[in-house]
Amino acid sequence: MTTVLISGSSVAGTALAYWLREQGMTPVVVERAPALRRGGQAIDVRGAALTVLRRMGLEDKAIALKNHSNGMSMLDREGNEIFRSEEFALSSGNLDSDDIEILREDLVDLMHEQNAGVEYLFGDSITAIHQETDGVTVEFEHAEPRRFDLVVGADGSHSNTRRLVFGAESQYSHHLGTYLSVFSEENYLGLDHWQTWFNDGVIGGAVMSVRDDSELRIYLGFGSEPIEYDYHDVQAQKQLVADHVTDFGWEVPGFIERMWKAEDFYFDSMAQIKMNTWSEGRVTLVGDAAHCAAPLSGQGTSLALVGAYILAYELGRTSDHSTAFARYERRMRPFVEINQALAQIDRQTVDPAESTRRTDEAKNAIDLDALID
Template sequence: MKTVLVSGSSVAGTALAYWLREQGLTPVVVERAPAQRRGGQAIDVRGAALTVIRRMGLETQARALANHSDGMSVVDPAGNEVFRTEDFALSSGSLDSDDIEILRDDLVDLMHARNDGIEYRYGDSIAAIHQEDDAVTVEFEHAAPRRFDLVVGADGLHSNTRRLAFGPEADYIDHLGTYLSVFGQDNYLGLDRWQTWFNDGRNGGAVMTVRDNAELRIYLGFASDPIEYDHRDTAAQKRLVAERVTGFGGDVPGFIERMWGAEDFYFDSMAQIRMDTWSAGRVVLVGDAAHCAAPTSGQGTSLALVGAYVLAYELGRTPDDHALAFARYESRMRPFVEANQKLAFIDRQTVDPEESARRTDAVKDLIDLDAAID
């Protein structure tokens, strides 16, 4: 059996491990975190990605955990409501859609439960990659070196695998001018299946109920040119948010206060990854590591799920010719990726919601999961 090292155990890596085993390959997953990462935002599964979840036998469970909103409101910087609707939500689109909005960690947990027996190596990461004609020797930060047939980087926007195999992140990242944070809290506001958005033209955020109103997800963001900061220094990231998201009334000062104690705090730039190729020899990238579309596209999770499925499918078709499998994977995925990356540039606070939904619907199925490319 072909052994495949998968770096990263979030959506793309977990889905890929499942589908690789389904195709008769042997995945090994390495994850820098000491356990499955918790927290994160509500994510959308739609179109072809919904088909992938269905084929994993997870649709019923995912829908049971789905986040549901009865509507949304927009408030001005002082906290006064200026708009309200029960037809759509900025986070997910039309409220009568068949799409699934679900918390990132809930979806990963569902998929991870399908991966019983797959080897996971937590608390470690790739330190060096040495490609040979017939294998890849991987050095780890902690474990002893090991040989694999292939290596897949599914380790996100700031992919370590991409840096080692393709070069510096700066060569591929396109900053979109915004930084976003998200963290969870109990539903101390008493919101009922609702989300509220606020914005002063440059900075803003949102709060929404999740998990049957038991919890909130709070989003705080600000506009900025690229900032130099430590991606692992959470305290410094919280300071950046507190320094930039100012001048708001209403509930926002309370959000800032509660942010300081949030243990599941996440912060990053809104950025895209653009590469001429996603493979180099026996190393290939999937999900955000290859083509991050930015959360503003609403399609990052769908791209990760579909990319994992297509890559595993192509490797299963030609297990002894990884170069051909990689080429087919990229040929099938690239038009889908490019169309979805364009969605990140829709200003969802000013574009008519029906037009925004139409643009998303136009691309969410723009790939044939069962296509055969000769």
């Protein structure tokens, strides 16, 4: 039975573990965090990814956890309302669509429940990958070295697997000029299934109610050239946000005050990963590790779900991993490229109907049942 080590237990890694087991393989997941990561933003499952979720038997459960919104408003830096809509929201598009906006942690929890019996190595990470003709020997930070048939990096845009096999991140990361943070807070604003966005062209963000209005997700962002910072130093990242957005008006000073106490704070650049190939020998990449589209696209989760499904399916079709990896890339690349292009849309100035049209075109731009040999 083929053994596959998956690095990363977020959307791509958890979905891949499910589909590999469906194909009769034995997945093992290694995750740096001590448990499934909490927090994170509201994410969207759209188009072809809804089909993947349906085939996992999770569509109805995801709908039950869907984040419902009655609309949005846009404010300037003093808190004056520029416009509002009860039909459209920047985070999710048309409110009457079949898309599912769900918290990242809720989606991962649903998929993880489907993976009962899958081996997880929490609190550990890969330190070395040694490829041989008939397998891969992997060294870990804590666990003893182990041998696998294949290794898949599903460890995000700052992928450790990619660095070990393909080289420095700087070769593949393309900064889009923006940094974004997100964290949770109780709904002290009393938002009623509503999103409030604010922007002055350089500084911006949003606050939205989630979990049936019991919580908020607060987003703070700013435009900047690339900044050098430690991805693991959360306090330094919070300081970067405070330094850049502190002069913004409305409720933002209160957001910053609460940010310092947030335990699920996330911060990163809006950047895309672009690579000529996602595979090297017995190692391949999936999700953001291979082709991060940036949250600005609204399609990262869907790309991860679809990529995991196709990769597992292609591995199940043949005993030759090289052939499977090549088929996986041929099927996914056009889908990735059209969805990465969505991140270039200025959703705060473009007509909502045009934004929705382009998203609808992109989210269905793949045939999950097509065979490419």
